[in-house]
Amino acid sequence: MKHYQSYLIDLDGTIYLGKDKIPAASSFITQLQTQKIPFAFLTNNSTKTPQQVVANLAMNHDIKVEPQQIITPSDATAEFIKQQNAKSCYVIGEQGLKTAIYNQGIEYNEINPDFVVVGLDTDVTYHKFEVATLAIKRGSKFIGTNADTNLPNERGLVPGAGSVISMVETATQQKAIYIGKPERFIADYALEKLHWQRSTTAIIGDNYHTDIECGLNASIDTILVYTGVSTKEQVAQFKQQPTYQIDSLHEWSL
Known part of the structure; x- marks a missing residue:
C-alpha cells in the first residue's frame, strides 16, 4: 500500500x-x-x-x-472557457456553475453565445433546452460539465448532469465537450x-x-x-x- x-x-x-x-x-x-x-x-x-x-x-x-x-467542474469549466478567450455564454445549471462562469466577466447571451454550457439543473425547463439547442444549432460551442448519468444520494441513484446534457446532445445531434x-x-x-x-x-x-x-x-x-x-x-x-x-x-x- x-x-x-x-x-x-x-x-x-x-x-x-x-x-x-x-x-x-x-x-x-x-x-x-x-x-x-x-x-x-x-x-x-x-x-x-x-x-x-x-x-x-x-x-x-x-x-x-x-x-x-x-x-x-464549474471552476474547471470557467477556466476552460477563459482559455478559449470566450466573451459570452448561455448556461443551463445552478448557482455554482453560473457563479463560476459569470464571475469571470463572461456575458450572458441567449442568441449567439460563444459557448452553451450545460450542467445539472434541478429546475430545468423545456424553454432552457430550447434556448440551448437553438444557440448550438446557430454555431455556439457546446460544453457539458460532466457525464454522470446518475447522482447517489440518500434516496438512491437520481438523475445526474449527464442525463440533462444528453437531452441537448439528442436535440442538436452534437456531442458535448466534457470537462469534469x-x-x-x-x-x-x-x-x-x-x-x-x-x-x-x-x-x-x-x-x-x-x-x-x-x-x-x-x-x-x-x-x-x-x-x-x-x-x-x-x-x-x-x-x-x-x-x-x-x-x-x-x-x-x-
Missing part, C-alpha cells in the same frame, strides 16, 4: 450519500488533517459554489475545510491549482466511470471505495483496474 503525499477525494458516494453520512468519512478526513497530509475534494457536482460545499460539509458531515480545498471527471482536464486543473505532483497524488472515489477513469486518463493512481455507485462485480469486468480497491475508508492506511 503506497503512501501518497496528497489526495483528491470525491464527495457524492465517497464522503456522503446526499444528506446521509458515510461513517468512515469524517474520521478519515480528521486523520489527514492531523497528519497534515494535503487533500482536496474533487467533485463532479456543479450545483454548489465552493463556499456552499464547505458549509454543507461542516453543518451536516462534521468536516471542516476551506473553499480552496474544493475543486468543482473522467476527463483529464479537471484533474490537470486541480494539480496545477494546488501545485501538487502527479506521481505522489491519488484520486479516491466510488465511481469507476468517473473517479477511476479520471485517474487513468490523467496518469494518477486511484483508490476505489465501495460505498457508492460501482460494485465489485461491475469493476471486475473492466480491463483497467483501480490501483487499489477498498470497502471503506477505514481500510486505507495513511
Whole structure:
C-alpha cells in the first residue's frame, strides 16, 4: 500500500450519500488533517459554489475545510472557457456553475453565445433546452460539465448532469465537450491549482466511470471505495483496474 503525499477525494458516494453520512468519512478526513497530509475534494457536482460545499460539509458531515480545498467542474469549466478567450455564454445549471462562469466577466447571451454550457439543473425547463439547442444549432460551442448519468444520494441513484446534457446532445445531434471527471482536464486543473505532483497524488472515489477513469486518463493512481455507485462485480469486468480497491475508508492506511 503506497503512501501518497496528497489526495483528491470525491464527495457524492465517497464522503456522503446526499444528506446521509458515510461513517468512515469524517474520521478519515480528521486523520489527514492531523497528519497534515494535503487533500482536496474533487467533485463532479456543479450545483454548489465552493463556499456552499464547505458549509454543507461542516453543518451536516462534521468536516471542516476551506473553499480552496474544493475543486468543482464549474471552476474547471470557467477556466476552460477563459482559455478559449470566450466573451459570452448561455448556461443551463445552478448557482455554482453560473457563479463560476459569470464571475469571470463572461456575458450572458441567449442568441449567439460563444459557448452553451450545460450542467445539472434541478429546475430545468423545456424553454432552457430550447434556448440551448437553438444557440448550438446557430454555431455556439457546446460544453457539458460532466457525464454522470446518475447522482447517489440518500434516496438512491437520481438523475445526474449527464442525463440533462444528453437531452441537448439528442436535440442538436452534437456531442458535448466534457470537462469534469473522467476527463483529464479537471484533474490537470486541480494539480496545477494546488501545485501538487502527479506521481505522489491519488484520486479516491466510488465511481469507476468517473473517479477511476479520471485517474487513468490523467496518469494518477486511484483508490476505489465501495460505498457508492460501482460494485465489485461491475469493476471486475473492466480491463483497467483501480490501483487499489477498498470497502471503506477505514481500510486505507495513511
